[in-house]
Amino acid sequence: MKKRIAAMAFGMVMMCTAMTSCNQKEALPTETPHASEIEANTQIDSESILTAEARGLIIEHFMANGPYKRTYFVGEDVGEAQSGDQRIDKVIYVGEEPTGETTGVAFQVERSYYNTWHSDDPTPSWRNEQCSVYIILGRNEDGQYYEVRGTYNLTKDVSVHQIILEVSYNLIDLEVSLWRDGYAQPVGPGSEITFFDEVDDGNPKVELLEDWEPVYSPGAYWCKQSWDEFTATCYYFGEEHGVNSSYDYCVNAIDTKRTDMETMRGIRVGATREDVLKAYPEIYDSHYWNDTDPDFPGADYLWYCDNEDGWGAAILFFFDGDIVSQIRLNNMFN
Numbered sequence: 001m002k003k004r005i006a007a008m009a010f011g012m013v014m015m016c017t018a019m020t021s022c023n024q025k026e027a028l029p030t031e032t033p034h035a036s037e038i039e040a041n042t043q044i045d046s047e048s049i050l051t052a053e054a055r056g057l058i059i060e061h062f063m064a065n066g067p068y069k070r071t072y073f074v075g076e077d078v079g080e081a082q083s084g085d086q087r088i089d090k091v092i093y094v095g096e097e098p099t100g101e102t103t104g105v106a107f108q109v110e111r112s113y114y115n116t117w118h119s120d121d122p123t124p125s126w127r128n129e130q131c132s133v134y135i136i137l138g139r140n141e142d143g144q145y146y147e148v149r150g151t152y153n154l155t156k157d158v159s160v161h162q163i164i165l166e167v168s169y170n171l172i173d174l175e176v177s178l179w180r181d182g183y184a185q186p187v188g189p190g191s192e193i194t195f196f197d198e199v200d201d202g203n204p205k206v207e208l209l210e211d212w213e214p215v216y217s218p219g220a221y222w223c224k225q226s227w228d229e230f231t232a233t234c235y236y237f238g239e240e241h242g243v244n245s246s247y248d249y250c251v252n253a254i255d256t257k258r259t260d261m262e263t264m265r266g267i268r269v270g271a272t273r274e275d276v277l278k279a280y281p282e283i284y285d286s287h288y289w290n291d292t293d294p295d296f297p298g299a300d301y302l303w304y305c306d307n308e309d310g311w312g313a314a315i316l317f318f319f320d321g322d323i324v325s326q327i328r329l330n331n332m333f334n
Contacts, residue, residue: 049093050107053145054137058109061135061148062086068113083124085114094134095160097168100184103139104149104164108132131155136167170250173306176313176329178254178261186264189313189331190250193234196227209233222252229257254329255297263315263327273302273322280304288316289332297326 055073063071069084081087090110097104111129116122132154138147150167162174170191171177177188183195196204204225212222219238224231233253262268265279277283280302288303289310290296298318305314316328 049105050091051145054105054107055091057137057145057148058088058091058107058135061151062088062109062111065151081114081124081126083115087112087114087126089128095164096139097161097164099138099165099168101141104168105137105139105145106134106160106164107137109135134163134167136164138168171313172331173313175264175304175306176315177264178256178327178329179264180258181260181262187232187251187254188329189252189254192249193225193232193251196230201227230261231255251329252331255326256328257326261327267317267324267327269324269327271324273319273324276302276317276324284308284310288314289330297328 059071059073062068063086066086067084068086069082070078071086071088072078074087074089078085088109089112090108092108092110094106094108096106111133112126113129114124114126116124117127134152134154136149136152137145138149139145150170152163152167165171165186166174169177169186171186171188172190173188174186177186177191179186180195185194187193187195193204204227207224207226209222209224215221215238217238219236221236221238222233223236224233226232231254232251234249234251236249257269259269263279267276267279283302283304285302288301291299291301297316300319301316302319303310303314303316305312310332312333313329313331316330317324318326318328
């Protein structure tokens with residue numbers, strides 16, 4: 001186990017990308033290519049995968065999400081380059097993952113921009129984009145592309161599997177999510193709550209959290225949504241989220257004592273401390289943020305986060321003796 005000391009901080013919400021509905025949980029593959037290894041996938045017949053529909057969605061997305069006069073693929077007859085042009089130089093198929101009845105398909109996109117880059121040189125020129133960008137498209141059962149689920153800027157070495165599922169399900173970190181028995185779509189910081197059914201579970205109890213901050217735009221607010229042994233703290237976006245959004249809010253924190261939910265590594269309420277340590281060998285046993293607050297669930301806990309200081313999405317396992325009695329997911333945003 002790792003150890004560290006933490007101080008107090010405020011939690012904030014990370015924006016997320018569009019989701020898709022699913023029916024059953026996918027099993028993790030034993031091996032998935034990492035983003036740093038995607039060149040191996042270029043041997044796949046990209047032309048058969050990158051259809052005219054896919055190309056159209058890619059063009060539309062990048063045109064709408066930037067101050068560009070024109071967006072086009074390299075080789076298109078568009079006349080002379082103009083200042084403010086965005087050119088898509090290459091689209092590489094890197095992998096796909098089932099998401100219930102649909103499929104998330106990932107492409108690496110390489111772009112260039114035509115502009116004046118320095119006041120000392122007024123002549124426009126092309127400049128390549130410096131970071132790798134992945135765009136995730138949704139494909140239906142008929143093989144038709146129907147949506148752009150979002151993009152992912154590669155800042156760390158993660159698998160293509162993880163990239164697709166995080167973007168498809170609006171998760172900040174796929175590892176910090178809960179999967180409910182019988183449902184395919186996970187829930188965690190960044191997503192909406194999708195695995196409760198009105199008929200079987202009833203409507204949630206909603207508590208408006210007045211005076212909670214930060215609030216970024218008119219109409220935005222914080223609230224708690226609660227079902228049996230499950231409470232989620234959520235941020236509703238109000239007017240800030242734009243016309244291209246298909247969702248209204250995202251989860252910032254979850255507390256649950258339910259036994260029908262598990263983490264990506266198979267830990268649920270009722271698991272033993274030994275189970276947790278085996279599943280999370282990198283787990284921390286030191287102080288986490290705000291653990292002296294009156295509403296903190298307990299003093300006996302372990303926590304997992306891919307940041308050693310606890311920033312970002314984290315899982316906390318609380319124990320009664322050596323048995324997990326509660327699980328908390330939390331997004332501590334720096």
